[in-house]
Amino acid sequence: MKPYNSQPDLQSMFRKYLNGTATPEEKRLVEALYDRFEEQPDILNSYSEQEKQSLEYRMESYLKNHIQHPTPTLPLTGWARWRQRLSWRHIAAASVLVACLGGGYFYLNTHKQPTLQTQITSQDLTPGGDHAILTLSDGSKIMLDNVSNGMLAKQGEMTIHKVEQGLVAYSGKGLFAENQFNTITAPTGGKYSVVLPDGSRAWLNAESSLKFPTAFAQNERKVAITGEVYFEIAPDKQKPFLVDVQGVQTIKVLGTHFNVNAYGDEAAVTTTLLEGSVIISSAHTDAKAIRLKPGDQASLSSKGAIQVEKDVNTEKVIAWKNGFFQFEKANIKTVMRQLSRWYNVEVAYEGAPSDRTFSGKIARNVNASEALEILQFTGVNFRVEQVGNGAKRGRIVVTTP
Template structure:
């Protein structure tokens, strides 16, 4: 890429016709200016200032245009094409500048790098058997892990846990799989129901299903694809509600630090019963249709049912964050759980709203970019992120 091509991209960016890869390239460059002023040492100061200002003006104009569309300030997150931006950067830097930069992340001491970024979570979980013993699943090799109360517990080659009931099984025992902060996991229950656990979540379930019902208990956030069995309804219990289904796909978010429990139905039908403080069903319930979400706020007497943002509800299960006019605290709760970090706020908490999506496989710095666009300062210190407005 020569200088003419580079400024062609700048012009397209200003006119709003740049491709996603070109946008990602320019945004990556602006980030280099913000974080590493000496990364372009080979460029003259005047040219560097002009380039920085050109990109900054383009970013500011895009943000301002989005603000005018809403009565409240909304910061739009770009869909970062990291690989494409990196390739463009390498080609441009080697061609346009004669002096190669020697100050980069790779050349910094290892302990300093650890303070600059935090890696994302991964497949981590603990299996607790009926006798109370625990197995760290991410440490186990593929194949048969153990047997418990009429079921074989197998780890598949893609890292999932599958329960296979024996034909002669009559008695069931309760097992539990739990994920830590920075963990997620997928399993298949003995009836074929598929379960995805988000970070800081758990599910308690029988090794085999017997009797008239299939009952499980959860905490945190869990996505279900329930195997159909009209003769044996499937029930999911959490602290404040019970969900009853025959066969369906739905997501339930019951984190203690969220303001409400949210149940989002993607397929089938579910009936949700409210529980009292003693864990007993009250005479309060609602039935969801596909595309609806039920919200049960703390101390609420009824469910609030509305049209769901299905993509946002299951984004975590599909490998990314999606924010839909979310405030900074909502975003940082997700960050805290997935990156296993604590969050500290200093100064007034921003009232900006954020929209967009980012891959959960990115380091935490990619998520923090959205806050920096709103001029919110972020600092990583060990396992803590400090937010300063």
């Protein structure tokens, strides 16, 4: 059987199944997908019968509006066949499948009953992208998304090149000099990657910055960050790599892969280790340094205490780097903070924010309306509005059922 590994393949196959043009092989595969979902735990068993009917109605409307209508003369094919064999389990499966085809999947972890009536009314908001500003040691700025590939500038003996969209690199051999620092900043709705003078690479999420010398000192490699940055550090036993996290924490490494989340609106600074070993030190003098192993996540509270969680889901932690939002039992405010940074929007709540928790994955390359539509399958309702000032592109209002 032909493998269907990509989203376009699945979209095409699913549409063909619903409009009656799928091959016998494709029909078997679609029905196998439904059956596979039926084998899974019932993640939607908290819905009432009325809510199940509401979801069924919404799913029918969604499929009919987004997928070509079937040919009426084909009995028991396309929509008719799908509708005839429809069970509540298949409705649940279809909701997840359509969400997957739309750019991700999402489901609800809650014992409370969701409502499913309010539809999204929105101006559409495009996703963020490869946007960043490079500030040189003399204070001059380069808008990286507006320049062509090639050499951008020289900093002493180091040359800066834009290698490709979303990536700049430093090359050459220079000597460390006082006050010779560069800063790369990814704004709200932006991301970027940089190869540092020692060959280490860093990925910046939205609302993040990385400050580094144009050439590292002889005894150490020290940088400073804000926001969220993922590092892959080039090994050098003679020069430990030090990350200053907003003056509250220092991370010491020799060669490793790790992620640092230090947004000011998050409850703690988290450092997650994927490979190698790092030592976490708090700025509080009485705090003990902590060594992490792969799979460990250190959380630094505002009071300087460090707690370590073992065997965290590192795929979820760096999902942003790989082009996804991914959550595990996250509350609505956690979800919306990530969306607000990426789509450059304000977030407001009508009524008390829901205490439901969410798990799932959504592609970051979809428009805001698609991401919200996927979330809305869980029963949370949204409205997108324009805002008066030019700083934000819009406002997402989360409405409490």
